[in-house]
Amino acid sequence: MIQPEHSGSSYFNYKKFFSCVLMAWTDADYKFVYIDVGSYGTASDSEILKRSEMGKRLSENRLYILSGRHLPNDDVGDVIPFSVVGDEAFGLGNHLLRPHAKRNLNYTKRIFNYRHTRARRLVECTFGILANKWRIFHRPIDVNITFCVRIIKACCVLHNYVRIKDGLNFTETLYSCPMDNLTINENNRGKNNMNNVRQYMSSYFISPGGAIPCQYNKV
Numbered sequence: 001m002i003q004p005e006h007s008g009s010s011y012f013n014y015k016k017f018f019s020c021v022l023m024a025w026t027d028a029d030y031k032f033v034y035i036d037v038g039s040y041g042t043a044s045d046s047e048i049l050k051r052s053e054m055g056k057r058l059s060e061n062r063l064y065i066l067s068g069r070h071l072p073n074d075d076v077g078d079v080i081p082f083s084v085v086g087d088e089a090f091g092l093g094n095h096l097l098r099p100h101a102k103r104n105l106n107y108t109k110r111i112f113n114y115r116h117t118r119a120r121r122l123v124e125c126t127f128g129i130l131a132n133k134w135r136i137f138h139r140p141i142d143v144n145i146t147f148c149v150r151i152i153k154a155c156c157v158l159h160n161y162v163r164i165k166d167g168l169n170f171t172e173t174l175y176s177c178p179m180d181n182l183t184i185n186e187n188n189r190g191k192n193n194m195n196n197v198r199q200y201m202s203s204y205f206i207s208p209g210g211a212i213p214c215q216y217n218k219v
Contacts, residue, residue, distance in 0.1 A: 002142040011145075013041035020145060022152055023048050025084055026126040031163050032156045038149040045089040058084065059094050071201070073209030078200050085119045092194040100198070110219040112202040115212075130159050 003018045004011060011018045019041035025034045036052040049055035057063045068079040083097040090098050099116045100109040131137040134155045141148050204210040 001148055002140050004145045004148075007145070009042065011041040018140075020148060020152075021045075021048055022127075022156075023052065023054075024123075024126075024156070025054070026123050028122060029163065030122065030126045030129055031160045032126065035153065035156050037152045038145065045087075046091065049086075049090065058096065061094060063095075065095055071204055071210060074204060074207075077204070080197060080200065083194070083197070085116060085123070087120055092198070094194070097194055097198060100202075107219070108202045108206055111205050111211075111215055112198065114215055114218045115205050130155060133159065133162070 001011070001018050001020060007018075011020055013019050020037065021039040021041060021043065023036045023039070023045065024032050027033050034054045036048065036054055039048045039051075049058075054063075065082050068081040070077060071080055081095060083095050086096055086098050088099060088101070090096060092098055097116070099113040102113075105113070136151060136155070141151065143151070201210075205215070
């Protein structure tokens, strides 16, 4: 976006342009589930989540997330809670699952990180579809920050409407979905429980019931 008046460097991000942040949770159908719009471009993802209403609700268990389930082909194993998948910028927390740190990875952890990346790609693709579908994102937005936030929110609502009405048939789904490399910022809230979940899922992904053939060629 164009630098808002009297904002100084608040919206100037690490990629050297001005922006406000759209932080969002998406589902497996490329739809937005929960969004937070308008944070400074200088803020880190973990900081934005911590300060946002959705982050507070997540950490305080106020999102009415469904009870856990057994993993597919693992009916006698542990019940695993539904989780939000986040990248290395976030720490483990209540219902927040991030990959293993990249240092000292064994084979099991590398497999988990690959499967985690596959899940995160849905998020990246959703953002790519949004940006390619709505042409206002093809150039810097030159409006005041309040109006900018309203535009972004409206586009997210329209995105979901088109996704429900037309399905995944528009050409923007051909968008390539790269993964940004972000700095690690740990958060200890709920860390122990989600670390146990991550360890269990790491073992599950190399078991006969949880493995997929393509994973062995990717690590």
